[in-house]
Amino acid sequence: MLVRLARFVEPWEAQVVAARLNADDIPATVAYANHSVMAWPLALALGGTAIEVPASHLAQAREVLARYQSGELEAELDELVGVEPEQCPRCGSADFRRTMSWHRRLIAVMVNFLFVAFPAKRDRLICNNCGKCWKE
Ligand SMILES: [Zn+2]
Incomplete structure (x- = not known):
């Protein structure tokens, strides 16, 4: 049985997160992305684009989602490809x-x-x- 992990306003963000979940062997699927293509305001009214995962993978998927939302995965990617993380040009803060x-x-x-x-x-x-x- 599939359960909803998260909803996103932007469908491409859902696709990226689902791809990351798939890379971690979590069989995530994106639902309702076509609503955004056909009628963006309607898609927003219906709650955006969703990611669904099998209930048996929900806990693992929530951990990956939390790492994504905290910016941890983006920092890992930046380090991997050699991109300097964004920081304040005045004080150097990353917050x-x-x-x-x-x-x-x-x-x-x-x-x-x-x-x-x-x-x-x-x-x-x-x-x-x-x-x-x-x-x-
Ligand atoms: Zn600053």
Whole structure:
């Protein structure tokens, strides 16, 4: 029996997490990704894209998901490929949050009035330590 592990607003994020679960021999599947392709607002109303795993793999899958959500897996990948981890250009802190610039928000709202919605990328970073804002 399949059980729901998590839901994602962005279907490609669900695909990436499912691929990582598959790499760890967890038979995860992505559900409802086609809703996002056909009607993004409808997909959001239905809860986004889901990852489902067999109930027997749920505990193991939750551990992998927790490592993904904490950024641990991204840090491992950065180290593996030699990418420097993102850090605040002012204080060097790795504790930051992503946000969207005001003009991207405005475009997203205006496009939404055309009954078309799209996922707007959060390309601005804000340091939780010193408040510095910068773009990726
Ligand atoms: Zn900082």
